[in-house]
Amino acid sequence: MRKWLAALLAAVSASVLAQETIKIGVITDRVGVSKPYSEPATEGVIFGVDEINRKGGVLGRRIELLIEDDQSRPDISAALARKLIDQGVVFIMSVSLSPATQQQQTVTMEAKTPQMTPMNSADYLTTQLDNPYFWQTGPLGSVQIATLLAHARTKNFRKVAVITDNSDLGQAIAKAFKGTLEKAGIQVVADEVIARGATTAMPQMQKIRAAQPEAIFLAGVLTAENVLIFRAYRELGVKFPIHSSYNLSVPIYETVAKGLVNGVTFVDAYDPEKAEVKAFEAAYKKATGKDPQNLHGYGYDGINLIADAIRRAGSTDKEKIRAAMQETDYAGVMGAKGMRYRFPAGKRVGFDPNGMVVRVYEKDKQGRVLHVGAK
């Protein structure tokens, strides 16, 4: 009898302890193709949670993260979303690839559990499924292209070249580039592809040089192949400017393409001169001893958006959190100066279409902002 009582007591106290934290699920990618993006974002989430908990948590309770790894595979990700919901999470944050995030929505929609992605860029995430429990706060692919081209329009180009690699995403971005360029009346005089695993980009760059464009639009997303492109560009001594997709916003180019990227402009959602960014970078460095990247900022903003919604909901009731999330009005680390995350009525995309910036590489570092917005 005494044994029974002790067991009952233990069970009760365990459940009380469990109720003390607010559980938030994170689905990330630790070994798959998205690892270079997902890992820094997850580090940003963990840093954000530590900061929130140090300041007393949310609604007087600590946040507890439950982190799962779906390898960016849609066939695994839905099961992990189910597992997290069974473990009692009140919100799921998705930081692996868009198709995996999409698959998780089938579960969160059915289980009426709030879910958000702070960094996925696929335009279809909020349009294909009418899931009122899902939000996307990273910049959309279409916004990235519109911002880069808005900057290009200020240069009055008449003919340009497009170069990319043969990955799915590289092909998709190149297609979007070409469509938008041609719509703007800009002629694409060379359209080149570098194969994954190539040892040089010399023939493609020669062909571009022969076509005499006024600028090159770089749509490639494979780092090693992009480095080949920069190398051929320098070796042939061509001078027309390179405008690059957001892939160049990943800071690895500062080391792996040293001496090759200066003057390259690229689209980003991060302005190092912004007050919020300076505060974030200082706090992150103090806590971890490392300098954060823009990718850390996505995760950090994501967890803060969730905490903000729970705070305003005043409860961990999923329905109340859903309603509060939809009313978000929050300034974070990502986005141009003054940008606030907001969800227009009926929409669940929170990144301002004019919130992206175009930056330039200077002295092998990601440098200043040259252009803001998509207009």
Place this chain on the structure above:
Amino acid sequence: MQDFLELAVSATASGCIYGLMALAYLLMIRPTGIINFAVGEWAMVAAFGGHLLLSRWEWPYAAGMAVVILFMAILGSTTERMTVRPLVERGAPLLAPILALLGVLVVTREVISVSFPPDPMPVPFPFDIGRLELGPIGGSYQSFFIITVTALVFIGAWLFFEKTLWGKSFEAVALNRRAAALMGINLSRVTTLSFAGGAAVAGLAGLLVSPNVSAHYLMGVPLAIQGFTALVIGGVGRVEGAILGGLVLAFAEQLTSRYAPIPSGFAQGVPLVFLMIFLLVRPTGLLKVRA
């Protein structure tokens, strides 16, 4: 013309890399009949070795290169001891070591992918970034470095097989294993050495290509395919076939990308078309084995 000569230098350099990969296959396939697709991963291991020694620890280039090549030779012979010899000694069919080596491919790649960050890692150039002009021919320092080193390796390999007793014993094993064994040639020593040599040459290719493409864990398979295609084009019979196959492949690739009036995406199919044509029409490759 300027364009063409510039492209010729870059195609020759790429062809040398493919040729070295083909030579790595050839060194192992001649005496043993085993095709080892893990050569691509070996090139990757050497590229990461280059990153560690030359970039992270900033060793002098020659010393770093020598240590990496030596390490690769040891890795190659160890792999042979652990995965090939036990199977051969127990009389397993030829397919067994080939499959075991595919296992080595996967294990090698995964070990590297969990040991290093996911991003491509820089490997420095031996002579900085720069351009050398020799009359009308111009190209990067690295292109000329690749061409020179590859030429030395192939001359060395040719002399070894044609002029030394050791090389002749390799040839003898290739021609007839049983007869060679009866003549007192130590078969297992020849096999171990062929794997050590294959790994060293693949490692050299990885080290030479890595300043251009960086060291990353997915770089092995494309190199393995390019080397295999070069091998099929050149033929497995002779050392010269490997470099010839590599050059033919690289020139075909780069000339079509540059001059053929087809969309850039299709130009990448050229190597595969070559592979199919050679397998259909001339499966022994361009160079035949001497009688």
